[in-house]
Amino acid sequence: MHTTNSTPLDTRPQLQVRRLAMAHPGDLSALAALLDAGALQARDIVAVIGKTEGNGGVNDFTRGYFTQSLMGLLAARLGRPAEALVRELPCVLSGGTEGVLSPHYVVFARSGRPEGAEPATGEAALAIGTAMSAHTPAHEVGRWAQVAAVADAVRAAMRDAGIARAEDVAFVQLKTPCVTSARAQAAAAEGHAVLTADPGRSMAYARAAGAFGTAIALGELPDDAALEPALLRDFEHFSSRASVSCGVEVECNEVIVLGHSRRWQGPLRMGCAPMRDALDIAAVGAALSAVGLRARPQLAAEDASRIAAVFVKCEPDRRGQVRGARHTMLDDTDINAQRHIRGAVGALVAGVLGDPRIFVSGGAEHQGPDGGGLVAVIAHV
Missing domain, CATH: 3.30.1330.170 (Cyanuric acid hydrolase/Barbiturase, RU A)
Incomplete structure (x- = not known):
C-alpha cells in the first residue's frame, strides 16, 4: 500500500x-x-x-x-x-x-486570530492586540477614571492578542484624547470641571494617565487610586513599556499591545529598553540586542534591512541638565522643547540604525525614567 x-x-x-x-x-x-x-x-x-x-x-x-x-x-x-x-x-x-x-x-x-491554549513548547512570535476604551469625557482626562479606563483597555488588547502574561508584553502604544477649549466649555455647561483647560497641559496629563494605566495593567504599579496625586509630580513612578501620544483627533483611549506568544507564528520579534536620558545610546543597543542585532557603532546594511519598525519616546529633562551639563530646551521661546528633543534623540537613534524612518515622540511623562524615555525595535530574526 x-x-x-x-x-x-x-x-x-x-x-x-x-x-x-x-x-x-x-x-x-x-x-x-x-x-x-x-x-x-x-x-x-x-x-x-x-x-x-x-x-x-x-x-x-x-x-x-x-x-x-x-x-x-x-x-x-x-x-x-x-x-x-x-x-x-x-x-x-x-x-x-x-x-x-x-x-x-x-x-x-x-x-x-489566536485560538486555544498556548502550546507548551515552540518559539514565541510577535503578536498584536488592539482595544479602544469608551468615550473619555473632558472632565476625566488626567484623572484616575482615565487611568482605570486605560488599564482595562490594555488588558482587553492583551486578550485580543492571546497574551496571558504581562511579562510577555513587549510594548504598548496608546493614543489619548486631550481637553480643548471647546471641550472644556462643553463640560462646564454640563456641570463638570476639567482638571485643566490648558490644552497643552491637558495633553501632558493625558499621557501621564495613559502611562499609569499601562503600568497598572502590566503589574508595574499597584491599582491604587491614592496614586492619582503622583501624576506629573512623582516621576519615580513610570512604565518601562508604555508609549503614549495625545491629540485632538481622538475622543477615547486607543491601545495597541505588542508582545510574544506561542499562539502566533512568523519571523518578527520585538525588543524594548528604557532610556535613562537623551544620550543613552546603550539603550538603543539593548533594544537591538533583544532581537539579535548589534551596532558597531552603526548597524551594517544587511542588519538594518531586517528592521521592520522603530519607536522612541523622549523627554527634555525637566531638571535642566543632561549628565551634569545645562541644557536650554525648556527656556527657548522660539522652538518648543518637544521639537528640540525629538530632533536630538531622533538623530542619535537614526545614527545607530543608519535609517531616519523612526517614530520619535516627545512627551514621555512617566514613560521610562525621568528625563529619558524608551526605545523599541521590531525586526525579522
Whole structure:
C-alpha cells in the first residue's frame, strides 16, 4: 500500500509589519499599491502607527488629515463607512519630523486570530492586540477614571492578542484624547470641571494617565487610586513599556499591545529598553540586542534591512541638565522643547540604525525614567 506523509498545516496567526513612506500627510499611495498588488489585504489591517510632519502640538492637523485619508482608503476597499472604521482601528500618529526624521507610517496586519491554549513548547512570535476604551469625557482626562479606563483597555488588547502574561508584553502604544477649549466649555455647561483647560497641559496629563494605566495593567504599579496625586509630580513612578501620544483627533483611549506568544507564528520579534536620558545610546543597543542585532557603532546594511519598525519616546529633562551639563530646551521661546528633543534623540537613534524612518515622540511623562524615555525595535530574526 502506498502512503503519503504530510505535515499538518500551521493555522496560527501571523503578523505582518510594513513601514511605508509618505510624500505628504495625506499620502497613502504606498499602502494603496500594496493592496492593489495583493501583498496586503484591507480586512487584515488592525492598526497603524505613523509620524507626520506637523508641529506635534494641539493644533497639529496633519494627524487628522492622515487619519481621514486612511479611513477613506480602507472604507472604499472594505465597503464600510469610514465613520465606523475610525472607531475600530487604532491610528496612532505623532506630529513633528524635526532634523533627520522622515515622515512614514507603519501598518500592522494579521492573518487569523489566536485560538486555544498556548502550546507548551515552540518559539514565541510577535503578536498584536488592539482595544479602544469608551468615550473619555473632558472632565476625566488626567484623572484616575482615565487611568482605570486605560488599564482595562490594555488588558482587553492583551486578550485580543492571546497574551496571558504581562511579562510577555513587549510594548504598548496608546493614543489619548486631550481637553480643548471647546471641550472644556462643553463640560462646564454640563456641570463638570476639567482638571485643566490648558490644552497643552491637558495633553501632558493625558499621557501621564495613559502611562499609569499601562503600568497598572502590566503589574508595574499597584491599582491604587491614592496614586492619582503622583501624576506629573512623582516621576519615580513610570512604565518601562508604555508609549503614549495625545491629540485632538481622538475622543477615547486607543491601545495597541505588542508582545510574544506561542499562539502566533512568523519571523518578527520585538525588543524594548528604557532610556535613562537623551544620550543613552546603550539603550538603543539593548533594544537591538533583544532581537539579535548589534551596532558597531552603526548597524551594517544587511542588519538594518531586517528592521521592520522603530519607536522612541523622549523627554527634555525637566531638571535642566543632561549628565551634569545645562541644557536650554525648556527656556527657548522660539522652538518648543518637544521639537528640540525629538530632533536630538531622533538623530542619535537614526545614527545607530543608519535609517531616519523612526517614530520619535516627545512627551514621555512617566514613560521610562525621568528625563529619558524608551526605545523599541521590531525586526525579522
